[in-house]
Amino acid sequence: MKQVPNGFPKDFFWGGAIAANQAEGAYLEDGKGLCVADILKVQDSGDLKKKSNKEISTADIEFALNDKEGYYPKRYGIDFYHTYKEDLKMLAETGMNSFRTSINWARIFPNGDDEEPNEAGLVFYDNLIDEMIKNGMEPLITLSHYEMPLHLATEYNGWYNRKTIDFFVKFCETCFRRYKDKVKYWIVVNQINLIKHESFNHLGIPEDKVDNIVEAKYQGVHNEMVASAIATKIGHEINPDFQIGCMVYNGLAEPLTCKPEDVLANLQYNHMEYFFSDVLMRGVYPGYALRYFKENDIHLDIPEEDEKVLKENTADFFSMSYYYNMCTSAESLAGGGNDYGTVKNPHIEESEWGWGINPLGLRTVLNYFWDRYQKPIMISENGYGTFDTVEENGEIHDDKRIEYLSKHVDAMKEAIKDGVDVIGYYPWGPIDIISCSSSEMEKRYGFIHVDLDNYGKGSGKRSRKDSFYWYKRVIDTNGEEL
Template sequence: MSEKNIFPSNFLWGGAVAADQIEGACFEGGKGLTTSDMFIYQPDANHASLNTSNMTKQQVINAINDQKGYYPKRHGIDFYHTYKSDLQYLKKMGFKTFRFSINWGRIFPNGDEAEPNQAGLDFYDRLIDEVIADGMEPIVTMLHYEIPINITLKYGGFNNRQVIDLFTKYGETLLEHFGHKVRYWIVINQINLVHIEPFNSTGICVDQVDNFEEAKFQAIHNQMVASARIVKKAHELDPDLQIGTMLADLTAYPQDSNPDNVLLAMHHNQMSYYMTDVQFRGYYPGYILHYFKQHNYHLDITDQDRKVLQGNTMDFLAISYYFSQMVDVKKSTDYLATAPNPYLKDNPWGWAIDPKGLYNCLSQYWDRYQKPIMIAENGLGMYDKLENGTVNDDYRIEYLREHIKQLKRCLEDGIDIFAYCAWGPIDLVSSSSQEMEKRYGFVYVDYDNWGRGTGKRYLKKSFAWYQKVIATNGREI
C-alpha cells in the first residue's frame, strides 16, 4: 500500500531489544546476576495472566543456588557472541536506529563497586561501534530490568535511598564512557510498570518492607531523583545529549459514559501520568500527593530532591505500545484492574489489539507535554510456525501496518515523533512469561522455551515487508 510521504526525511526507523532478553552469557565477562536472571521457566503457567514479579528474598536466594531449573534470560539468544552477524540482518533491513540496553550487572556486577568492570565497558564499546558502523543510530537504555541482585539482597532495592547514589554513578559512568558515541538515552525502561512488575522494576522483595505499596512509590521517587541527576550530568557533558523517560502505555478507556467509569479511567491513567508529570514539569502534581495522603503513604522527599527534579527535566518521551485497556466500576474500583474490551480482539496472552489506541495515547501525551516522542517498542507476540525455512507472518505485517497508519495520523496532527522501534526485531525471550516461543521478530531464532534448538536464524515474511517500509520512508506499508 503506497501513500504520500508523511514521515520526515530523517525519521529513525528501527527496532528495540533488551540485554537481559537477548545477550545470554550470564556468567561471562565478569557479569553479576541481576533481577531478570531470577525468573525460571514455568511450562504449566497461565501465560495470559502470568505475573512473575513478586518475589521473596528466599525465592531470590533459591534461584541463585538452583542448579536444575531453566532460567531463560541467562541464555537469551546468545547475542553476546552473535551480535555482529545479528546486526547484519538489521543492516539489510535498512535500520536507521537500534535501541538496546546496557546491563548494569556487566558494568558494576554488584552494583556498588568502586570501579566499573572493564570487560563490560569493552563489550559495549564493541557493540556500539558495530551498530554505528552498520549505519544505525544507537539508542541506549540504562536500565531495562537488569538490577544487580546484590542491590536487592544488600540494600533492599530502589526503596533504599543509598541506591540513588549507586544508580547515579552507573548512569554517569555510561555517559562519560559512551556519551561521545551515543546521543539518545532512555534512563529507565517503562518506569510506570512498577505496579505490574515491582521486583523487575525496583529490585524490592515483598518481605523486605513493611508496606510494599508505599515502598514501590518511594522506589519510583528514588529512580526519578537519580534520573534527574543523570540528566544534569548529561547536559553538563554535552548539551546535545538527549535524555528521555519511558512509559509503557497503560491508557484505559471507560467502559461507557457512566461518570464513575469516566473518572475511574482518569484515575487509572493518572497513575502513569504522574511520573511523566514529575519528569517533564519538575514537581509532583496535586492529585498524586492527595492519593498518598488518602492511603497514608509517607515518602521521603527532601528539599534537595525537589530542587534536582525541578532543574533537570527530561528531553523526550519514549513510549512502548502493544495494547489498550478498559476499566469498569462493576468489575473493580482498583486503579490497576481492567476489564475485557468487547470491541477488540486479543492475542494469545490477552493483549487487546488496538491500533487506534496508539493514536489516542500519543495525542494525549503530546497535548500534555509537547515533548518529542519516540515509539520505543511496538510489536505483536505470536506463536510462529517455521515452514520451509520461513514464517508466513501476515498477522504481524497487518498489526504493524495498522499501527504505522496511526503514526501517520499523529504526524499529520503535528505531533513530533522522531523514531519508531519495532519490538524484538530478532526473536528473544519474553520479559513477562519467559517464553522463547512468544515471538516478535522479523528474524526467527531456532530455540524453544527450554533453549533447545540450533540457534539458526531464518527470515520471516515480515522481514522483506519492513525492509520496504524503511526503504520508502513509510510510503509503502
C-alpha cells in the same frame, strides 16, 4: 503559516529494540555479576493470559541461586553477546537506521556498589555500539532495563534505599563519559511506571523486606526519578548535545461506558499512569498524586532538595511502549475487574496472551502525550508476541504480525499528520528474544526467527520471516507502503 507533515519526516528513526537481559546471555562471562533478571524461571505452562513476573521474596532469591534443575532463560538469551555482529548485519538489511538496546548494569558494576567499573563490560559495549554505527544505526541506549545487580536487591532492598541513587548515578556517569562521542540518545529507565507487572524485576525490592510493599514501590520510584534527574544533569554537563529521555509503558485506559462515574474513575486511573512522566517531564509532583497518596495512606520521604533537582532537570524527549489497550469502570476499579482494576475492551480482539489489539488507540495516546508535554516522542517499543510456524521449506509466514504492525504504523502516521512530533519507531524484538513477562522463547516478536525453544534447545539459526521483508519495504518507502 506552518504546515503539519503529510507523512514521516525524512530523518525519521526506523529502528528496532531489544534489552540486554533478554538477548545477550553470557550471564557470568567477563566479570559480569548476577542481575535481577537472572533469577527468573521459565513459565512454560498454564494460562497464557496469566503469565507475568510476580513479587519476589528473599526465599525465592535463595531458591533460584541454589536451584540446579530449573531453567533460567535470561541467563542465556539468544547468545547476542557472541552473535551481535552477525545479528546486526542481518537487521541492517531492512534499512533500519537506529537500534535500541540496554547496557546491563551488572556487566559494568557486577555488585552495584563496586568502587571501579568492570573494564571488560565497558569494552563489550564499546564494540557493540561501534558495530551499530558501522551498520548505519543511530544508537538509542537504555541505562536501566530490568538489569539491577542482584546484590543491590539483597543487601540494600533495591530502589527502596536512597543509597541506590548514588550507585545508579555512578553507573550512568560512567556510561555517559565512556560513550559520550558515540551515543547521543539515551533512555534512563525503561517503563518506569511498571510497578505492578514488573515489581521486583524493576525495583529490586524483596516483598518480605518491607512492611508495606505498595508504599515501598512508590518510594522506590521516587528515588529512581531523583536518580534520573541527577543523571540527566550530569549527562548534559558531559555532552550538551545529549538527548536524554524518559520512558513509560502506555497504561492509559478508556472508560468502559460514558456513565459519569465511569468517566471520572477512568480519569483517576489514568492520572496515576500519567504521574511518572508528569514528574519527569514537568518536574513537579501533581496535585492528583498527592491526594492519591494521602487517601491511600502512602507516606513518602521527599526532601526539599529532591523537588529542586526534579524541577531543574526534566527529560528532553518522551518515549513509550505501546502494545495493547484496556478499559476501566467505577465498578472494576472498586474491585470488579482483574488485579489492576482493568477490564477487556469489548470492541477489540485479543492476542493469545490476552492483549487487546487497538491500533487506533496509538494515534489517540500519541495525541494525549503530545498535548500534555509538547516534546518529541519516540515509540520505543511496539510489537506482536505470538507463536511462529516454520514451514517445511523454512519459510515463516507471520501475516498477523505484519497486519498488527502495519496498522500501528498507519496510526502513527495519522498522529504525525495531527501535528504530533513523533521522531522514531522501534518495533520490539526485531530478532526473537526471551519474553520479559514469562521468560518464554516461544512468545516471539521478531522479524528474524531464532531456532531456540523455551529451554534453550535448538540450533540458534537465524531465519528471515515474511515480516522482515515487510519492514524493509516500509523503510524503503519511508512509511508510504504498508
